[in-house]
Amino acid sequence: MASITHFNPSTPKRDLAVMGIFALVVLTAPIWATPIGANYPDLLQRFAIFGIFAIGYNLLFGLTGYLSFGHAAFLGVGSYAAVWIFKLLTMNAILAVAFGMLVAAVFAVAIGYVALRRAGIYFAILTLAFAQMSYRLAYSVLTPITNGETGLTLDGNDPRVIDALFGGGGEGIPNPSLFGLELTGYAAFYFCAVVLILAFWVSLKIFRSPFGLKLLAIKSNQTRMRFTGYNTRPYVLTVFVISGMYAGLAGSLMAVTDPLAGAERMVWTASGEVVLMTILGGAGTLVGPMLGAVLIKYAENIFSAVNDSQLADLFGFLPEPVTDLMVGVASLFVGEGWHLTLGLLFMAIVIFLPGGMMEGLYRIGGAIRRRRAGGRAADNSAVTQPSE
């Protein structure tokens, strides 16, 4: 898969503009999400959290081409770590997020160190095996830490040592907070939004750094990289850990917005979902993974919420037998059947748009530019076109 971004002449000015627009779009989400019916904090948070997850995954897959099928494990680990902070120390979100990232990093170092001894399909299976082990253990022997199938939740009897020191606590289960500011509703969304913007900024910096360029070179030709004097494994391991920390960050933010953690977050199909988000948006592009995450979570929200009576309203203008037929067919794809739509989406993207949405946008953009330029641009199209 091509790395489109690097063929586009990027300049510090352009990057600043991208950063500004990104921040603006994220912060104004409650406004632009209103017309598309997504204007509630719960969904917007999910956009931000899965955006972080996909941006981090893209650092590994998009830059180095290493396909990890076990990233959900880091997400789950981040969630558990954050909830434990809430239980034992404090409801302050900063500490929970920091600890979630730290624990995910430790896991990523251990798993990455072993899995990166192999490449290609073997790497994918090794990461898958490790994630499955984590998932199985979370359900079985690690129950004292994970609380098994019930999932880890907060309890009125939790010590919360630091909060207790400062005379906090009191009756009931408190909400996660940021130095006194309760993180519920839009406060929680804005917390996630700021973290997302930071995460995007870091990703942009890595893309533009010599380190990022070297990662792209590793993806392109690892043999040449070695004979050019680079020890490639620590490079891939470093970015593997960074992307694991992004996953841990996403997982701990899930715990911040809803303080519970369950092993189902680690199941391998959840790892598959983040791969899909990244590829749907465009692996190796800066904003693609974010777009992919939003699109999938938005589609999930729309499709899984629709029920038969809404469908009947939608097709109500048709003659009755036709309405029944349409409702019958359409109901396969919505509500419980949302996964069917997801699977079809998966296939459609890989078949028709392997470069993802960003490639689609570039193609459209290129076509418009060509039309404007008249056939003049035909000879330099080789420069702007992403190679396969």
Place this chain on the structure above:
Amino acid sequence: MDSLLLQLLNGLDKGAAYALIALGLTLVFGTLGVVNFAHGALFMLGAFVAVSVNKLLTISQKVRDESITAFEAYTEKPYLEIWLGDLGTEIIQWSVPISALVAIPVMLLIGLVMERGLIQYFYKRTHAEQILVTFGLAIVLGEIIKVFFGANPISQSAPPELSGAARLGAMLGLNENLVYPWWRLVYLLCSFLIVSSVFAFLKLTTYGMVVRAGMADREMVGLLGINIQRRFTVVFGIAAIVTGLAGCLYTPILPPDYHMGMNFLVLSFVVVVVGGMGSLGGAVCAGFLLGILQSFAAMSWVKDIVPGIDQIIIYLIAVVILLTRPRGLMGRKGVMEG
């Protein structure tokens, strides 16, 4: 000692299932070079052939229940019983073996459609893309089954003649208490039969020899002017049959649900990796090996020593094998490397 023997036996039928699935998967790997994440779905589809056949055989008519005289009661009576009497009952009871016969053409068809309709366009694409498109296909197939059969497991029963327990201990002159379900023995037998037919086909027929040559050096065989493409399509069909039969016959042991394909998929990949990509013998051996080891790991004294080992043993072995013998137990050089 006896408990070890029992665990060995318990592991065998699980191992047989792993071996069959992995055999199908590695056929596809080795010949087509395609990483097929929809392979587990083939196992699941095979199982649902059994469910469908059973449903078809038991299509019923409402009839008056004669045993209740106080009021008019109705009961469902399958047409087969109405038309054929006891023979009909017998046929219904033997629905799983019958469905195995049905599964052969059905799975072949499914395999051919899958290969011609989708997989063939992905031979030249990256592994990542192959994984993703087949992963999507696996989800779609699972969901379609869910639409028709619901989300709950549907149990199937073995024919009554084969559903008891064999008193193996007594037969072999060992402990009287050592018993083993007949159906599992049947499953083992069938899997041996299937594995040997596949090997016989590949090793003894000229058709199979060309396929094996194609596995070793595809370009060469292409240069000889043989239409290797069509043969590979057939191989995909065979892989679908093997995997489907594994699923179909497994239904009395494990009630199938729409999600079972995903569970078996991960396992079958692990088995193939342990056996060595592209090695048919390796896949079969690794299947049995892992099934048996998994069964041993489930013994209580083992779990006392290493808690949770039964949950992760298979993955743990895969990790160790991949790190110490990157080509698996019997893998050949140059298959799926890089």
Place this chain on the structure above:
Amino acid sequence: MAQNFVLNVSDVNKSFGGLQALTNINLQIEEGKTHAVIGPNGAGKSTLLNTVIGRLAPDTGSVLFDGVNLTGKTAHQINQLGVARVFQTPEIFLDLTVLQNIEIAALAKRDGAFSFKPFRSMFSETKIQQEAVDMLDDMGLHHLRDHPAANLSRGDKRRLEIAMCLIQHPRLLLLDEPTAGMARHDTNRTIDLLQRIKARGMTKVIIEHDMHVVFSLADWISVLAQGAIIAEGTPEDIKGNPKVQEAYLGGTEV
């Protein structure tokens, strides 16, 4: 006296199973000279090269680069010691632009085998960029700088690969059949380029089976046949050597 030589291969033997691939190989590569190793196909050239770069351990004997034993060293370590390598089929970063290809090589020289500075920007790497642009100018590739390397012709790919090696200022440049599979025109351009590098006094080892390519380039030629060095000398010596004639005529190549 070994200190005068950049590369010192002494008494190297290597066998695979029963097959003796290399027999008592001795090579001394002098600083600043172009040394060609020629031989018909199957003479053991690749085995020799792989032994030199540490990929294969010799059964006996040693390979010293600047007094450092190369056996068991990894590819990146050998490069960082100052050995750059050009492959038979150009190994370049096809997905990156021509300029980025050169920058990567320049960064390896500056940053070493591993460095992690995620917040440094390529935009501020003006020195590296300037160096890379100068190199492209020198190589006549400047007009292609923003093209993906995949779009280059075979000859330009080879030039790019050589440029990537040169920007690292290696003490020793290994070239493995640099004109293999090239059209006449590209072959001549590559030979011109190598002659230009030769004029700068860089130490080079060229592995080649086509004698004509090396006669105009080499200061010293070693002829390899059936795993052993059968003749050594200046191009003039080798041209007239009957053993060499026989090895080549007896084989398939002329």
